Amino acid sequence: MRPHSIRRxxxxxxxxxxxxxxxxxxxxxxxxxxxxxxxLDSTIAxxxxxxxLGDRYDVPVxxxxxxxxxxxxxxxxxxxxxxxxxLPEEWRAVIVHALEARLDVLSGLHTFxxxxxxxxxxxxxxxxxxxxxxxxxxxxxxxxxxxHRPGAKVILTVGSDCAIGKMTVALELERAxxxxxxxxxxxxxxxxxxxxxxxxxxxxxxxxxxxxxTCEWLVEQAEEMGDWIFVEGQGSIDHPAYSPVTFGLIHGxxxxxxxxxxxxxxxxxxxxxxxGITHPIKPLPELVALHETIAGMxxxxxxxxxALNTSDVTDDDARRVIxxxxxxxxxxxxxxxxxxxxxLFGAIRAxxxxxGTA
Amino acid sequence: MRPHSIRRxxxxxxxxxxxxxxxxxxxxxxxxxxxxxxxLDSTIAxxxxxxxLGDRYDVPVxxxxxxxxxxxxxxxxxxxxxxxxxLPEEWRAVIVHALEARLDVLSGLHTFxxxxxxxxxxxxxxxxxxxxxxxxxxxxxxxxxxxHRPGAKVILTVGSDCAIGKMTVALELERAxxxxxxxxxxxxxxxxxxxxxxxxxxxxxxxxxxxxxTCEWLVEQAEEMGDWIFVEGQGSIDHPAYSPVTFGLIHGxxxxxxxxxxxxxxxxxxxxxxxGITHPIKPLPELVALHETIAGMxxxxxxxxxALNTSDVTDDDARRVIxxxxxxxxxxxxxxxxxxxxxLFGAIRAxxxxxGTA
Numbered sequence: 237m238r239p240h241s242i243r244r245x246x247x248x249x250x251x252x253x254x255x256x257x258x259x260x261x262x263x264x265x266x267x268x269x270x271x272x273x274x275x276l277d278s279t280i281a282x283x284x285x286x287x288x289l290g291d292r293y294d295v296p297v298x299x300x301x302x303x304x305x306x307x308x309x310x311x312x313x314x315x316x317x318x319x320x321x322x323l324p325e326e327w328r329a330v331i332v333h334a335l336e337a338r339l340d341v342l343s344g345l346h347t348f349x350x351x352x353x354x355x356x357x358x359x360x361x362x363x364x365x366x367x368x369x370x371x372x373x374x375x376x377x378x379x380x381x382x383x384h385r386p387g388a389k390v391i392l393t394v395g396s397d398c399a400i401g402k403m404t405v406a407l408e409l410e411r412a413x414x415x416x417x418x419x420x421x422x423x424x425x426x427x428x429x430x431x432x433x434x435x436x437x438x439x440x441x442x443x444x445x446x447x448x449x450t451c452e453w454l455v456e457q458a459e460e461m462g463d464w465i466f467v468e469g470q471g472s473i474d475h476p477a478y479s480p481v482t483f484g485l486i487h488g489x490x491x492x493x494x495x496x497x498x499x500x501x502x503x504x505x506x507x508x509x510x511x512g513i514t515h516p517i518k519p520l521p522e523l524v525a526l527h528e529t530i531a532g533m534x535x536x537x538x539x540x541x542x543a544l545n546t547s548d549v550t551d552d553d554a555r556r557v558i559x560x561x562x563x564x565x566x567x568x569x570x571x572x573x574x575x576x577x578x579x580l581f582g583a584i585r586a587x588x589x590x591x592g593t594a
Numbered sequence: 595m596r597p598h599s600i601r602r603x604x605x606x607x608x609x610x611x612x613x614x615x616x617x618x619x620x621x622x623x624x625x626x627x628x629x630x631x632x633x634l635d636s637t638i639a640x641x642x643x644x645x646x647l648g649d650r651y652d653v654p655v656x657x658x659x660x661x662x663x664x665x666x667x668x669x670x671x672x673x674x675x676x677x678x679x680x681l682p683e684e685w686r687a688v689i690v691h692a693l694e695a696r697l698d699v700l701s702g703l704h705t706f707x708x709x710x711x712x713x714x715x716x717x718x719x720x721x722x723x724x725x726x727x728x729x730x731x732x733x734x735x736x737x738x739x740x741x742h743r744p745g746a747k748v749i750l751t752v753g754s755d756c757a758i759g760k761m762t763v764a765l766e767l768e769r770a771x772x773x774x775x776x777x778x779x780x781x782x783x784x785x786x787x788x789x790x791x792x793x794x795x796x797x798x799x800x801x802x803x804x805x806x807x808t809c810e811w812l813v814e815q816a817e818e819m820g821d822w823i824f825v826e827g828q829g830s831i832d833h834p835a836y837s838p839v840t841f842g843l844i845h846g847x848x849x850x851x852x853x854x855x856x857x858x859x860x861x862x863x864x865x866x867x868x869x870g871i872t873h874p875i876k877p878l879p880e881l882v883a884l885h886e887t888i889a890g891m892x893x894x895x896x897x898x899x900x901a902l903n904t905s906d907v908t909d910d911d912a913r914r915v916i917x918x919x920x921x922x923x924x925x926x927x928x929x930x931x932x933x934x935x936x937x938l939f940g941a942i943r944a945x946x947x948x949x950g951t952a
Contacts (some may be wrong), residue, residue, distance in 0.1 A: 443800070
């Protein structure tokens with residue numbers, strides 16, 4: 237990635253915003269440092285992101301790229317992440333049009349846009365940049381067992397499933413640390429986190445042999461940036477497709493502590509699997525124990541808090557489930573998006589102070 | 595890989611045969627379907643492989659490639675696997691010389707020889723082939739939760755550490771199955787296994803997001819080849835650098851059963867780590883329980899036997915440790931290399947028959 241000032245983004249979400257798998261768009265709108273001037277989605281054109289995300293997010297939805305350019309867009313961000321990461325063929329025209337109009341194109345797909353001859357030549361002609369966030373550094377290093385810097389507190393978000401808010405919880409907790417006057421660092425481990433924070437590595441793209449080494453290296457970099465380090469988790473330990481990435485993060489970052497993220501109401505793993513197959517979400521106390529067992533196989537770690545995503549229930553139900561989860565797990569529990577991250581971060585800080593974990 | 599008849603190999607092991615990390619050379623000599631006409635290793639030139647591996651392996655060691663060519667070599671196999679997989683610079687000349695002499699060059703390194711301009715042009719000029727075994731198919735599929743074919747019995751070798759014999763145990767057990775008149779399949783998951791069996795995928799090279807999907811696909815292919823399927827394991831669940839690959843194999847192959855491999859006398863993980871760091875090998879009963887816990891997070895599985903590598907102890911000590919391990923774990927235990935695989939395979943077969951596991 238070239239260094240760049242604040243971009244003015246149009247986010248392509250064609251047909252997917254407000255439904256499944258628009259988490260990249262929502263993450264960038266909510267937490268990104270770039271301005272979002274429009275959503276490009278002909279199926280909901282004329283509406284506004286505030287209808288879904290609330291009044292703080294006044295982003296118009298447009299039907300064509302030219303409307304977004306008229307609004308000042310200087311970069312097109314591919315805002316969805318289909319399973320497998322491939323580029324739907326129907327988006328090709330809009331990407332070429334963006335590059336010809338000298339908009340940078342930002343993508344987190346597994347299929348690298350910069351390797352596509354049509355896109356590469358359009359970019360070369362106009363001077364636009366193609367950023368493939370999933371392209372990992374050609375580093376090829378295995379983990380070396382690096383100890384953490386004294387004073388650093390490394391906290392990994394883990395979860396009962398994919399796409400339930402592990403990145404969001406890490407971002408909220410880092411914000412709470414900064415608001416408490418501490419040096420907080422968010423460690424992006426996926427393409428959306430990178431789009432938001434402007435650094436990091438999409439570790440699910442790393443060669444398996446170097447996954448733990450790359451996770452270790454991300455933490456090494458973060459320890460130069462601050463003391464309270466919140467690593468974005470990926471997948472879940474019992475997800476039949478994505479668990480190796482989760483294990484690599486746990487064994488590679490050797491976190492002092494973990495925060496377990498769960499979405500209230502979720503019963504099954506999110507997965508494009510064969511029909512008739514079910515993989516129920518495990519009870520939270522079992523997940524706490526399993527995470528501590530797995531981490532402890534390389535370096536001891538504890539789950540010190542539960543972060544609930546209560547977006548599908550009412551305020552009253554959210555408060556009730558939080559109380560019930562605290563009782564069930566014996567751990568401080570909250571929804572840091574709905575009720576703010578200060579209380580949960582306070583509990584995490586207290587746990588570190590009382591135990592001298594780091 | 596092009597289809598090919600039996601090759602006549604010279605194996606480059608310069609300075610490493612008989613010491614650490616020559617496991618590729620030894621595996622190919624012991625189990626490969628190709629002929630090995632010479633070892634290329636100037637530090638032990640004039641000696642014979644039989645001095646290390648016994649009289650069955652009459653392979654001369656030569657100091658120069660030309661001597662190997664005089665012995666009829668038609669392919670140069672890179673016979674060691676340095677950590678990180680990079681090509682030592684001093685081997686460049688011998689590889690170019692081999693390609694110019696129209697020897698195929700076979701490599702399991704992470705650094706692809708075929709991508710090197712000097713090697714590629716030498717190969718193109720002479721018509722020699724460069725085979726990079728670690729180059730994975732451009733498939734990019736996540737796991738779909740495919741059920742096993744009825745009648746298939748999928749058995750994964752797992753281990754207390756890297757480089758202790760998981761591939762060898764799988765090869766020996768597959769041989770025992772065939773010798774018992776059953777249809778046995780060895781599933782290669784690493785470059786040496788591929789060199790031996792002529793198919794497979796080096797899963798540690800796979801993109802992390804597709805690791806479980808690739809392991810699932812390997813088993814799907816194996817289930818078309820036979821009933822008794824022995825999957826070569828990689829790494830270990832508590833190895834600080836390689837555990838993600840091990841987890842991907844467990845969750846991706848969803849084995850009916852696992853065979854735990856351990857090297858007698860081993861106390862520490864094999865690892866190029868920072869000085870002062872130690873990672874002791876866990877007790878076998880704990881490893882049995884951990885493997886069953888981890889597998890059970892996606893699909894239930896049991897460790898049904900222990901395979902000991904007793905190569906560092908006497909016959910008497912080997913027999914004693916096997917008895918002690920059976921008592922300690924309650925599992926059938928043997929060294930299938932030292933004492934033959936028939937007894938251990940018999941115990942595995944009995945376990946399947948008594949339980950109706952598959």
